[in-house]
Amino acid sequence: MTASPAGLPHHDGSPLYVSTQEPVLGEAVSVRLRVPRGFAPLRVVRVRSNPDREPSYADARIVHETPEAVWWQAEVVVENPVHGYRWLLEDREANTWWLTSKGISTVETRDIDDFRLVTFAAPPAWGREQIMYQVFPDRFARSAAADDREAPAWAWPASWGDPVIHQGPGTGEQFYGGDLDGVREHLDHLVDLGVTLLYLTPVFPARSNHRYDALSFDHVDPLLGGDEALVRLVEAAHERGIRVIGDLTTNHSGDAHEWFRASFENPGALESGFYLWLDGAQSDYVSWLGFRSLPKFNWNSPELRARFIEGPDSVVARFLKPPFSFDGWRIDVANMTGRYREEDLNEEVRRTIRRTMVEANPDTLLVGESTNDASGGDFTGDAWHGAMTYANFTRPLWNWLSVPGSPAGGGLGMTLGRTTDYSGLDFYAAHREFAAAFPWRTRLHTMNALDTHDTPRFTTSAREGVVPVAVGLAMTMPGIPVVWAGDEFGLTAADGEQARTPMPWDAAGEYVDEVALYRRLIALKRSHPALNGGGIRWLHVSEEAVAFVREGASECVLVVAARSAGEVDLAGELPDDAEPLEGAAVWGAGLVHVDGPAFLAWRLPGVTLPAW
DSSP, X not given: OEEOGGGSOBOOSSTTTBSOSSOOTTOEEEEEEEEETTSOOEEEEEEEXXXXXXXXXXXXXXXXXXSSEEEXXXXXXXXXXXXXXXXXXXXXXXXXXXXXXXXXXXXXXXXXXXXXXXXXXXXXXXGGGOOEEEEOHHHXXXXXXXGGSXXXXXXXXXXXXXXXXXXXXXTXXXXXXXXXXXXXXXXXXXXXXXXXXXXXXXXXXXXXXXXXXXXXXXXXXXXXXXXXXXXXXXXXHHHTTOEEEEEEEOSBOOTTSHHHHHHHHOTTSGGGGGBOBSSTTSOOBOBGGGOTTSBBBOTTOHHHHHHHTSSTTSHHHHTXXXXXXXXXXXXXXXXXXXXXXXXXXXXXXXXXXXXXXXXXXXXXXXXXXXXXXXXXXXXXXXSOSEEEOSTTTHHHHHHHHBOTTOBOOGGGOOTTSBOOOOOHXXXXXXXXXXXXXSOHHHHHTSEEESXXXXXXXXXXXXXXXXXXXXXXXXXXXXXXXXXXXXXXXXXXOXXXXXXXXXXXXXXXXXXXHHHHHHHHHHHHHHHOTHHHHOEEEEEEEESSEEEEEEEOSSEEEEEEEESSSEEEEOTTTSOTTOEEEEOOOEEXXXXXXXXXXXXXXXXXXXXXXXXX
């Protein structure tokens, strides 16, 4: 079965289709619709806007025509901070269609599926251009100074080459002793790959190797080299053109955290209000998913807000300013923060975090973790610039490109803990279903991860020959591509704990081809503006292949991703004189022939339209 979305009307939130990326309340924003010549001749095109949740219509007019398409334009007056709109089309036979962020429909659709204009402050200009590299400090590299540090009492010390304990006792306590100076000493590896953004998992003191059970937020863990090591790392990264974001857990602390110990041991302490207690004696408490070592914060506490997220002296602010100078935060368990039973303070908390960040350093990025669908309204752009999530990219990709039935548990969130057998049509449908929930700006700042420290490694169960296809899609679809440390070496792991393998630096020479793949595809992403902010128009979807074009005024990049040999029909979209950028294929007269799994890209001229 094959679908040809190239023949359907198209609109997205990119600059080709929307006159401004930073609308303000009361502004009349121009929006455009591309209608292919092969679609039904249209008699009426209107935009249905939704101010104050009450429908309002505006007529569109033709502003540009080419042999391939007719372009319509209308105006939307932005009446609300999140302002929805959709297109209504009618042909000469009185057939009607609605076009929303989820695609075209012959029946009326829900408001939640509308395209959205948002008036919240825009993300930093650099955000959408990043190549993110995720580091788990205990497993990345040891400096010489690490040899002089004694392992803490909670730790199960391990040598760098020892197998990872990924089940049972010792899983969270196995300690390899990686530190921040070790990361600093390998920054040139990141530069060689083309990385521009380093994401560090938590660096605060804790009683585990992952450090999501913080003991304090005042200082960097001495086992990592302390505050001075973080300062050295960030300074060295900045000197190389690499930004650095930290990882902050706003849902819970560790049960040995100084705040929790103060409140647990003295129910009258000021810190007592920092946590959610289940009894008056404060002997029982709410914890993350029932893990007693991770007591949940109570965001009703003004003092907790002041110390942690609000004001210039808060944890959020302090690490964004010199001498630490983080370039942003990834917020752990952002979807659960401030939520418990009937109470929902999530919006208050996330907006406070963002306000504090703007006051401390407005040129910072804020990404929230939401491992489920991230489409419930948290990601409208009021605080989180983007999501760390798996529903819109990672899970659909795994289901299409992995061997069916492969292990896919843990943080990946597969319902049955294993992959299913998606076709390319299923991949496209699942991606569109979840990506449609994001405003365009949010979509550009959401992480495209093949895997992370919480999931199995993608390479472990990938179908033969498809790793370049997966990496290529991560680099070319809208969003921030993520390289989880070790992916560029082709490391494998059956679950998230096993994925936290110490980096095999001594054997790095064995992974020349794998590193070259990442270096080449990262360079593709970085070399083409259309892959950073351009729109995405899908051209072909079938069992074995998908194709789309990222469109901009200066250039377009056409992408074909195939998991097996076959033919992709791109008639009218891929000219014979297109400039090849990636991959080898035979093409002509709009047909692309591949003899196996393939990732292909071509550069096309930009789209010329009248000025707004």
